[in-house]
Amino acid sequence: MFGIFLPGMDSNDYDHIVPAVGIRYKNTNEYDPDDTLIYYDLYVDRKFEGTLSEDEMGSTRKMISRQMNACDGRIPLEVTVSKWDEPNLAFNEDPIEMDGIVTVYNLNIGSTYVLLRYSSYKNVPTKGDADAFMKSLHDFKHEFTADDTSYIYEDPKKIPSKGSVYYRCVLQPDECLSTC
Structure with a gap:
């Protein structure tokens, strides 16, 4: 934003x-x-x-x-939602729930990553390594092993139009020790 x-x-x-x-x-x-x-x-x-x-x-x-590298907790990603517009709550339009698809880029094939979801920007670390992100107050985590240089994740939890959702992807911390 x-x-x-x-x-x-x-x-x-x-x-x-x-x-x-x-x-x-x-x-x-x-x-x-x-x-x-x-x-x-x-x-x-x-x-x-x-x-x-x-x-x-x-x-x-x-x-x-x-976003410099996988060990600092900031791997490039893109979030796509199922609607391009949203109801205007100021005009008493009802909020909606949207599907979210996260695409993560610049992955190393064979490495294990963790995608973290946050419901508040206050819980997203602004600095630190992958371990700091793993210890943060995320709402959900999804582990995956890269079989390509990009990965697509369809979030099963809806994204509310009246709120915010934040994602970060990190290299599994034990892999950071050997690659970063």
């Missing part, structure tokens, strides 16, 4: 909060102004793309911390 400015709006911080659903890197271990952020604007049913150059995305706001 990040804030964007819309033409004609006057908030000092942001005008509209939108979900980032992916990022496409030119180089895996360094910033490139041509890296692409993929997001929805919640107004129309399509994905938008913008480069991370300071000219396009703004030079005054920190938006993304690069």
Whole structure:
């Protein structure tokens, strides 16, 4: 999630909060102004793309911390939900539950990973190694062994439109000792 400015709006911080659903890197271990952020604007049913150059995305706001390796608890992933729009609770529209699909990228075939789900951003560690993530207050964990460089997980638990869900993927901590 990040804030964007819309033409004609006057908030000092942001005008509209939108979900980032992916990022496409030119180089895996360094910033490139041509890296692409993929997001929805919640107004129309399509994905938008913008480069991370300071000219396009703004030079005054920190938006993304690069995910460096599997042992620091931040393996790249993308969450897709079954609806592109949501009911407006401010107009007394009933909330809905959405299906969530998590796609994890940059996996090492044969390694064991743990996908963690959180219902509050307050429980998601902002720093630490894979072990710190495993000890955090996650709501659910799903272990898997990579048989490809990406993995798709269909979350059996619905995602509420009136709440938030956060995912992190880490390399199984005992594997971090031998690979990181």
